[in-house]
Amino acid sequence: MNAFPNVDMQEVTRLTRKGRLKEAMQLLRGEPKDQTLGRETAAGRTPAEPVRSNTAKAVSRSPSSQDLLSGVLGKTLPELAGLSGLAPSATPLPMPEGARFETRSHRGPAGSRDYKLYVPARHDGSPAPLVVMLHGCTQSPDDFAAGTRMNELAEEVGFLVAYPEQTQRANAQRCWNWFEARDQRREGGEPALIAGITRDVVAEHGVDPKRVFVAGLSAGGAAAAIMGQRYPDLFAAVGVHSGLACGAARDMGSAFAAMRGGGPVEAGDTVVPTIVFHGDRDTTVAPVNGDGVIEQARAGAAATAVTSQGVSPGGIAYSRTVHREPDGRERLESWRIHGAGHAWSGGSARGTFTLPAGPDASREMLRFFLAVVG
Template sequence: MLGERTYWLYVPSGYRAHTPAPLIVMLHGCTQHAQDFALGTRMNMYAEQQTVLVAYPEQPRGSNRHRCWNWFLLHHQQRNRGEPAEIMAMVAQIDNEYSVDLARVYIAGLSAGAAMAAVVAAAYPDQIAGVGMVAGVPFRVAASPASALNLMRRGISNALTRSRTAIMAAAGYQHRMPALILHGTNDDVVAPINAQHAVAQWRAVARLVQQPTPFWRVTDADGFSVESYIEFAGARYCDVTEYTAPDQTLLIKQYLIRALGHCWPGGSPEGTYTDPHGPNTSALLLDFFLDHALPSAKPRAVPPVLVPPPVLVPAAAVPAVPPPVPARVRRSAITERGVRSPARA
């Protein structure tokens, strides 16, 4: 059975059909929708400055009554199945209509969106160049709504984190996944310990990629250098930890933001689940992502098609905060398009 998923696509004014542009996929949290998430994160404003395409897929109530991504169900935790396949089908459609730099496709999300971002990154390491998780949980650590709630409240054991990592490596994982992870210390929806477990998971993935070994032999002795420091950003103190791989690549970066709840730090009050205080998450994500690219990406099967005229949307759909760019740069329209999902297994 074929379904249809709606997504919003932001096309920066500097985009040119003959120049491949990076793409960021932004996944909203529960009860949110694409436009709400775009307004709250202000990602379009920063993407405009860097000429980055931004896609906001939307979870309909028909798929989850709370608009949550179904990251906790096995069918939606695998490559070529369920919601991960639908999200990647959206990426393929955007690449067919626009010129996308396939070595620079990234994914990020908030809460349930962060959890699904981890799933997509784990399932498609050959197509995703980096993942951003805000108030999220590690990959494939729940298999039902009940286990998901328990995980969110308490986290998981280190052994379980590592065993799930082995699942990721078992499918021919050949790419270390750059990850930027942010979490509030006062998050009472998703326990902050989940951020630590996510770091451990992505770090173990890198270890397995560098030197394949059974998961029970994976240790923290992976050659990473770890640097921790305190940063004051947006009127909040942040405990920042950087994990640098042996080749001097900053692969994982974690922000634990003091006194922050369950929300997008440094966001706009125009959207839900945001806090204007704290580090500017969208700017951090862009800076982090653009430092990373896939070592190789499949070439486009066909030349890029000409960009169709933008579909104008109501003014309310365009973020009210103008991008800090020269006046000669025009604000681009956001276009709304649908993508048909692949057949469900």
């Protein structure tokens, strides 16, 4: 279904692929393509500012920048469909007796959000690790839990998992608003909500505050990178799957540019232990963004990159790079999944946007998290 029924989406797709984002957004706003739109100048360039017609066809309402971006990501451009696509409801897995997967709610100065919390049957109240999982666009906590199989791993190893839930009111496609400057600040916007949920769980459920981690996919991966940069005191390590660095975009236009080809990112103030997974054929979020996440997390620290090759049990080749510091520590790790697109590697087909045959990103993230804290 086309989210913009009065728009020539083939033309929008063509313009987006060519990097002509302002022109693509003009069409998405319902304005007709005027004679100067897309015209090449004598120097072979397109005009910096396309002329807008005063007689543009009216639409039922003026879409916000979030609506336009998430609508494109969610329902229109085929090459972006992996970021948000329409997700079927995940069938809940049977839980062991004594386990709980509860819907809870957080309310604080920044607003409120629901979240789901998985407490494994083996949890006896003693200090346990916590992994905060941030879903991608159109996904839900149940869908993300099913796709990543993180609850099953929690039952096996003995940790808690929290799944903050984005709302359609905050974003039409339930994307975390990683591309908005107001949602990249400490103690403000969505980072404050996610941090508030995390603190609630730590305080109420016997969590070891030194073993709190955050991970996410796509828009959720970008949000996880933001949390790592803004709350290094709260999160001991970060997992970013198919995401972008904190500050990679500041608005809708720069979000498109970052997704297509990355861009300059600011180095962090301190090394943030981070593991990255990215498919090398991801046409939704360019693989170079994974490199940007690592560079930001490295914060300029000296390290030697050591790369090894492997093949998953499902037959998917990958490259794994660890960044070894002079004292021997390995606080940064990057996996490039060969031939993979925009999907959680090693996930279950019960959830959306997964690559079941790939190396197990959930298990590798947990291995990395626990190794970092000792």
